[in-house]
Amino acid sequence: MAYETIIVAIEEGIATITLNRPEVLNALNSQVFEELADAAAKLGADDSVRAVIITGGDKVFAAGADIKGMASLSAVDVAASARPSMKAFNLLENMRKPVIAAVCGYALGGGCELTLAADVRIAAANAQFGLPEIKLGILPGGGGTQRLPRLIGAGKAKELIFSGDFISAEEALRIGLVNKVVPAEQLLPEAQKMARKFASRGAVALGLAKTCINEGLRMDLELGLQYEHKCFSLLFATEDQKEGMQAFIEKRKPTFRGK
Ligand code: DAK
Secondary structure (H helix, E strand, C coil): CCCEEEEEEEECCCEEEEECCCCCEEEEEEHCCCCHHHHHHHHHHHCCCCEEEEEECCCCECCCCCCHHHHHCHHHHHHHHHHHHHHHHHHHHCCCCCCCEEECCCCEEEEHHHHHHCCCEEECCCEEEECHHHCCCCCCCCCHHHHHHHHHHHHHHHHHHHCCCCCEEEHHCCCCCCCCCEEHHHHHHHHHHHHHHHHCCCCCHHHHHHHHHHHHCCCCCHHHHHHHHHHHHHHCCCHHHHHHHHHHHHHCCCCCCCC
């Protein structure tokens, strides 16, 4: 698929997806979601890609789903049109490699929800987050009512969703919505630095750790601990485990091959 609304670049195992509809503040229409889903599926399946960064560039992350394209939809249309966006979010959330959202400017509505499907969020100091759907007479339908409370707790999530207010990067950091705030010019370098660090680790172990955390959040503690133990045991069948421990014993850096 040729992309028109996103740009995908891969450099030294780090893929960067850049949302590219600046004239509408990167509003997410069905084409964006279809392209995002296609890119996420391909990057997820490409073993040479070790980490993914998703960004909107240096001005805006995304001002949400495209309101003009949504305004006249029927309930039936909405149910059908939800598939690509849910697919894109789920593929990003579940791919067995780290996904980092690098956010400049507005991350609103579906834009904020897209960052919630990432594993880690880094914000530029000028970033603003919000789920303003309530002000449009709707609710966050791209995972906001589910992923946000799991990340920051129900009380804070309800305040954000019921008010529709925007919050600053610093406030987002304070409530645990973002991992880190950096000056705008440091945003991509910081995301790349983190991506390179993640990429240098054993890909199988990292992928399974991600799966354990994601799946564990859907289970009670006892089941989650059992699931973790199965994944932990499985890693002893990998070359990376042998290499990682042997390298420690030999006082050298490990060379992981993702096997
Ligand atoms: N959709 C369409 N166009 C948008 C847009 C959006 N979300 N946000 C901005 N634009 C357009 C503006 O209409 C304007 O276009 P022109 O008038 O120049 O043609 C251009 O981008 C520049 O915007 P402004 O002139 O408004 O710029 P300002 O700096 O004055 O204001 C703003 C920036 C971000 C505060 C403001 O544009 C704004 O409030 N935008 C709307 C934010 C919003 O309400 N976002 C939530 C949308 S609802 C689902 C998945 C996802 C979703 C739902 C379901 N399923 C899986 C079922 C998600 C829903 C949403 O995100």
